[in-house]
Amino acid sequence: MGAVNVTNVFKRYGTKRALNGVSLSASKGYITAILGPNGAGKTTLIRIITTLINPDQGRIEILGKDPFKEKNVFNKIGYVQELPNLPPFLSGKELLSLSARLKGVNKEDIKRVLELVDMTENADKKIAKYSKGMIQRIALAEALLGCPEVLIMDEPNVGTDPILNLKMRDVLNHMRREGVTIVMTTHELEEVRKMADKVFFLFQGKVFFEGSTEDLVLKFLGIRVIIETQDGEALLSLLKKLDYVKNIEFESNKFFVELTEDSREELLREIVMRGIRVKSFYLNQDLEKAYEMAIREARAK
Numbered sequence: 511m512g513a514v515n516v517t518n519v520f521k522r523y524g525t526k527r528a529l530n531g532v533s534l535s536a537s538k539g540y541i542t543a544i545l546g547p548n549g550a551g552k553t554t555l556i557r558i559i560t561t562l563i564n565p566d567q568g569r570i571e572i573l574g575k576d577p578f579k580e581k582n583v584f585n586k587i588g589y590v591q592e593l594p595n596l597p598p599f600l601s602g603k604e605l606l607s608l609s610a611r612l613k614g615v616n617k618e619d620i621k622r623v624l625e626l627v628d629m630t631e632n633a634d635k636k637i638a639k640y641s642k643g644m645i646q647r648i649a650l651a652e653a654l655l656g657c658p659e660v661l662i663m664d665e666p667n668v669g670t671d672p673i674l675n676l677k678m679r680d681v682l683n684h685m686r687r688e689g690v691t692i693v694m695t696t697h698e699l700e701e702v703r704k705m706a707d708k709v710f711f712l713f714q715g716k717v718f719f720e721g722s723t724e725d726l727v728l729k730f731l732g733i734r735v736i737i738e739t740q741d742g743e744a745l746l747s748l749l750k751k752l753d754y755v756k757n758i759e760f761e762s763n764k765f766f767v768e769l770t771e772d773s774r775e776e777l778l779r780e781i782v783m784r785g786i787r788v789k790s791f792y793l794n795q796d797l798e799k800a801y802e803m804a805i806r807e808a809r810a811k
């Protein structure tokens with residue numbers, strides 16, 4: 511069982527079905543990403559996990575407890591909500607002080623979290639005067655107060671700059687090594703590719719796919735290799751003869767080759783045996799393309 515378990519959750523808003531039987535499990539010490547197009551139900555799911563709204567049906571379990579019944583489990587959870595709505599009349603530091611008091615966290619920790627998100631210099635400024643990235647940073651700092659065992663974030667990368675993203679990756683990797691369970695939604699596929707151990711792909715309130723990002727690419731994009739060569743003609747005539755080559759596209763010296771099965775080694779051997787000069791040969795790991803194909807497939811169902 512994971513540190514966060516969602517079992518068969520349903521949620522309607524009036525006649526609109528937002529969640530239609532979602533189950534997922536986030537393992538302890540892993541980063542789990544929830545992906546899906548706008549309106550897929552990600553925020554609804556996160557709000558149910560954090561008990562801000564009730565499910566119509568289904569169960570949530572965090573660290574072995576039902577958060578709807580055992581509210582003290584929230585002492586171990588950090589949460590960054592989507593587009594954080596923070597009190598504008600407080601400074602970042604005042605917000606963190608208030609939050610530390612509510613969470614029973616030592617005031618010393620405020621300094622640590624401010625440094626983690628690079629907000630020490632702006633800590634005394636009123637939230638009303640923050641840029642959207644600064645708001646995102648302070649919301650993150652608040653979630654990190656008291657070293658939570660579970661960190662839940664709804665689109666933490668909205669409006670954050672590349673330096674914070676880089677830093678966040680370090681912070682999250684460090685937390686993961688310490689055994690913190692991280693569940694996040696995001697549309698930033700590059701972050702997902704670099705960080706997520708597992709992804710759940712939501713579509714119209716259902717889990718359409720679960721697995722690693724590699725699995726996602728292999729499943730929806732297939733096995734596509736990119737080959738750069740100066741011997742285009744020789745390569746093309748070889749590719750046309752191979753029965754495991756499903757599709758061939760090319761742009762000048764670059765070939766995009768789709769294979770029916772994982773015959774990468776065999777293909778490379780054939781190329782070398784024929785003395786075809788190859789500059790590079792690699793698997794197409796285009797997560798954006800795989801995402802697009804996944805959505806196309808989900809829509810066609």
Ligand SMILES: Nc1ncnc2c1ncn2[C@@H]1O[C@H](COP(=O)(O)OP(=O)(O)OP(=O)(O)O)[C@@H](O)[C@H]1O
Nearest residue numbers: 523526527528546547548549550551552553554555
């Ligand atoms: N308070 C609400 N009242 C009515 N419908 C809602 C409400 N909140 C969400 N919905 C609807 O439920 C569905 C799921 O919305 P949700 O916000 O969970 O999607 P999301 O996956 O987080 O999307 P995004 O990527 O845009 O953040 C959408 O169709 C949305 O219009």
Ligand SMILES: [Mg+2]
Nearest residue numbers: 552553554592
């Ligand atoms: Mg959302």
